[in-house]
Amino acid sequence: MTSVAVPCREHHARAFQSSPSAIVVTTLATGRILEANESFSQLTGYRHGELLGRTTAELGLWHHPDDRAFMVAQLQTHGHLRNVEFAFRTKDDRIAIGLFSAELLAWDGEPALIATVHDITEYKQVQNQLKAALERDRLLGEIALRIRRSLELSEILATTTAEVRQVLAVDRVFVGWRDEKTDEGRIAAESCDPRFPSMRHWVFPADEVCAATAMFTTDRAIAINDAEHSDLFRDDADFREAFCVRAVLIAPIWQGGRFLGVLGVHQCSEPRHWQPYEVELLEKLATQVAIAMHQAQLYQQVCGLNGTLEQQVRERTDQLQQRLAELQELSELKDFFLQAVTHDLRTPIVGMQLLLNNLLAKHPPEETIALPRAVVERLRRSSGQQLEMLERLLDSHALEVGAAALHCEAVGLSELAAAVVSDFQPTLAQNEATVQVHLAADLPTVWADPLQLRRGLENLVTNALKHNPPGLTLTLTTGREGPQVRCEVTDDGVGLENVEALFERYVRGKGSRYQAGLGLGLYLCRQIVEAHGGQIGAHSEPGAGAQFWFGLPIAHG
Known part of the structure; x- marks a missing residue:
């Protein structure tokens, strides 16, 4: 020492x-x-x-x-x-x-x-105040950066409330919003000490919001050190007690001269003397929130415009692709149609041409030719096939464009089915086919064009005969199913693949090799049934036969 x-x-x-x-x-x-x-x-x-x-x-x-x-x-x-x-x-x-x-x-x-x-007490106080001011400015800058870094409004408000509660060491921070439709006040975001109740779902009546709005004529904050003895909370004792409000600091959020809401701070544990720097900090943050909100709104508008433009481009692209697909399908149908017409109409014409050429070759030019009945029958049958094909083409077009007029009346489906079976007896015999009928009695009538409906049922029977070899067994059934009358045509033939596609134009099953045709029969059936407000369908498996059905609504009145 x-x-x-x-x-x-x-x-x-x-x-x-x-x-x-x-x-x-x-x-x-x-x-x-x-x-x-x-x-x-x-x-x-x-x-x-x-x-x-x-x-x-x-x-x-x-x-x-x-x-x-x-x-x-x-x-x-x-x-x-x-x-x-x-x-x-x-x-x-x-x-x-x-x-x-x-x-x-x-x-x-x-x-x-x-x-x-x-x-050096005063010096330290000034130094501490300066450091605190610098720290507040730094925190304000960081908070503002974090707030404005996001373009999502919910994230902006959540960041603001959390940061302010941490910096000011308070119990609750919230952003209050005025609903432009109802003028009610709602809590858009909140950060609250878990010891105290949340205001998240609280709704402020419109009259209270209007009164509170009138207090803010500038961007200056309102500081209340002791809410219990404040004139502003004199009539809000229930609210003050419900949410343990002891001290309040509120800064308005303005945007372009329009009052949007408030950035509010509550001290819940005890009264608090708000320092000038705390008031200033909240005012500055409210301004930053307004700026960030404006950015978020602009971003949402841009996103909306981009989304609309992208949607329009997608829709236009889809339309063009759909149109292209339709044109492609139309081209394919045209090619198929030309092939089908060339083949199916050419066959009977070639047969007639060969028959006539043979007759002419057997007789001198000056000799009258007598035609055997068998020849006339073949000519009639060939011309009938050609006429039937042409009529189906015309009918399918008329039904598709709605040009075919329906002359509807009350029709009994069992009676119509019985008449079709009776008229088809020669054709059934020619094809070595048998038919079983299960026609329900006392069925409600349907409102339909009897000629068109008969034609549809005939097409179903004809389709079964055409696409199966001789020896077929047909079952024709009628009955009621809910609000509809149902008809079924079932066969024990070779069966079909991809049955739903058979109702499209120019589609034929593999069994079509037994008869010629354009593939319009089932398509016409669908057009006729749907024109009457009904449904049509099929069920089949190769080797297990086929079942075709249609249902029509029951006539009322």
Whole structure:
């Protein structure tokens, strides 16, 4: 330990006492005050007589008692202490900050220290305020960046409430919104201490929203330190108690001169004296929220325009693709139709041509030719086939474009089916086919064109005969099924593949090799049934026969 000899007290007493710096001499071991000047008394608030003979611990001068032990350790290690900040407590219990410098000395042979203290409390306060302001500006910038970095409004509001609650250390932060349709107030976002109830689903009546809106004529915030004794909450005791509102700070959110809502802060645990910097921070954040909201709205508008444009492009592309597919299908149908017409109409014409050529070759030019009955029958049959094909072409076109007029009346489906079976007896015999009928009696009538309906049923029977070898067994059934009357034509023939496609134009089953045709029979059936508001369908498997059915709505009245 180094020591400094005590100078002559008489020589330095005046300088010691008149020094503007606070100086104190204490014992090294206990901190008992041996001497202190007037500046030290003014600094601590104790009179000279109250200081002498008492320890710093007894007076409670050290704000942190461990600070003295630290100072002594530094002195014993280095022999001096230079400009170290320590907090100390004054007589009136005020905490001050001092800049300490100290050295060891011997006082009447006893180890002691002499310390000089400069009060830097105001300097530290200004410094802390400046640091706090810089920190607030930094936080404001970071929050604003995070807010404006997002273009999703819900994310912007959630970020705002969470960040403000953390920075201001409050119990609840919320964004209140005015519903433009009802003028009611709703909570758009909230960050709340779990110890207190949430306002998320609270709805403010329109009259309260209008009254609250009238309070905001500028972008200045409203601060209420004690909500219980505030005139603004005089009539809102129920709300205040329900959500534990003790102090309030609210900043308006404006956009282009239009009031949108508020950025609000609640202290729920106790009243709170809002500091000017807290008010300013909330006002600035409300402005940032308004800017971010405007950006989000612009982004949504752009997305909407992009989405509309993309949708229009997709729709137009789909239309073009559909049109292209239709043109392709039409081209394929045209090619198929030409092939079918060429083949199916050419066959009977070629047969007639060969027959006539043979007759002409057998007889001289001047001789009259007598035609045998068998030849006439073949000619009649060939011309009938050609006429039937042409009529089906005309009928399918008329039904498709809606040009075929339906002459509807009440029709009994069982009676119509019985008539078709009776008329088809010669054709059935020619094809060595048998038919079983199960026709329900007393069926409700259907409202239909009897000629067209008969034609559709005939096509189903004809289709079964054409696409199967001789010896077929047909079953014709009628009955009621819910609000419809149903007719079924079932056979035990070779069966069909892809039966649903058979109802399209120019489609023929594999069994069509037994008869010629354009593939319009089942297509006409579908057109006729659908023209009457009914449904048609089929079920078949190769080798297991086929079942065709149609249903028509029951006639009313």
